[in-house]
Amino acid sequence: MSQKLIGEEESKLKSFLRKRGLFIAMATTVLGLFVGIPLLFWLYSQMVIPIGLLLILIFASGTLGILQWGFVKNLVDMEYHQFAMYAFSGFGMCLINVFLLLNFFTNIGTSTKTFQIDKIGVLRNEFDIYLLGEDASFALEKALSTYATEHFEFLPNSEQVTIDFEKGILGIDKIVDCRFD
Numbered sequence: 001m002s003q004k005l006i007g008e009e010e011s012k013l014k015s016f017l018r019k020r021g022l023f024i025a026m027a028t029t030v031l032g033l034f035v036g037i038p039l040l041f042w043l044y045s046q047m048v049i050p051i052g053l054l055l056i057l058i059f060a061s062g063t064l065g066i067l068q069w070g071f072v073k074n075l076v077d078m079e080y081h082q083f084a085m086y087a088f089s090g091f092g093m094c095l096i097n098v099f100l101l102l103n104f105f106t107n108i109g110t111s112t113k114t115f116q117i118d119k120i121g122v123l124r125n126e127f128d129i130y131l132l133g134e135d136a137s138f139a140l141e142k143a144l145s146t147y148a149t150e151h152f153e154f155l156p157n158s159e160q161v162t163i164d165f166e167k168g169i170l171g172i173d174k175i176v177d178c179r180f181d
Contacts, residue, residue: 022078025086032093040093043100048143048165048173057099062092103168110176114162115140117180120155127155147175156180 044054065087069080076083115136121128127148131141144163148155158180165173 022076025076025078025083025090028094029086029090032090036089036093036097039097040100043097043104045146046104046143046174047100047168048137048139048175050137050139053172057096058088058092061095061099062088064095065091099170100172103170103172104174106169107166108169109167111165111167111173112162113165114160114181116160117158125149127152129155129161131161143175144178147178151178 066084068087068091069083073080073083078086113135116132118130118132120130127145129141129145129148131144140163144161160181162179162181163175164177166176167173
């Protein structure tokens with residue numbers, strides 16, 4: 001019977017990660033790809049979030065995933081390129097969805113703004129609304145068009161729209177109601 005030296009025995013966490021770490025990373029990557037990406041598209045359509053900010057959030061969350069490499073490279077039997085895929089499509093996608101869901105379901109304030117309507121179009125049973133003014137942005141027009149398509153059968157011929165917003169914990173707005181005047 002051989003006796004192990006003190007400190008030679010592997011901790012339970014290290015043993016678990018060495019044996020199961022690759023499977024956990026693969027499961028997280030599959031979850032991020034097949035659940036996270038559709039959820040991200042849905043959240044993007046429900047909030048007034050510029051595409052540039054969304055890309056920055058994706059990059060930042062993936063970078064946070066990459067920063068784990070130094071801690072787990074000796075514990076997980078995985079190559080760096082496999083870990084990078086896990087970091088962005090697994091860890092990063094799950095992290096950004098958690099943050100956006102937190103923003104979606106928390107309300108730290110409300111506001112109401114009125115915008116002039118430039119034009120309203122209908123394409124394949126979906127409304128396409130264009131606004132005038134310096135506060136009007138592509139993200140707002142996209143979110144308003146999605147909201148109007150989901151909540152209205154037809155839109156009146158109006159010159160302005162009043163939108164009620166809720167601000168989430170990350171400061172990203174979502175449309176909770178709109179009235180065409």
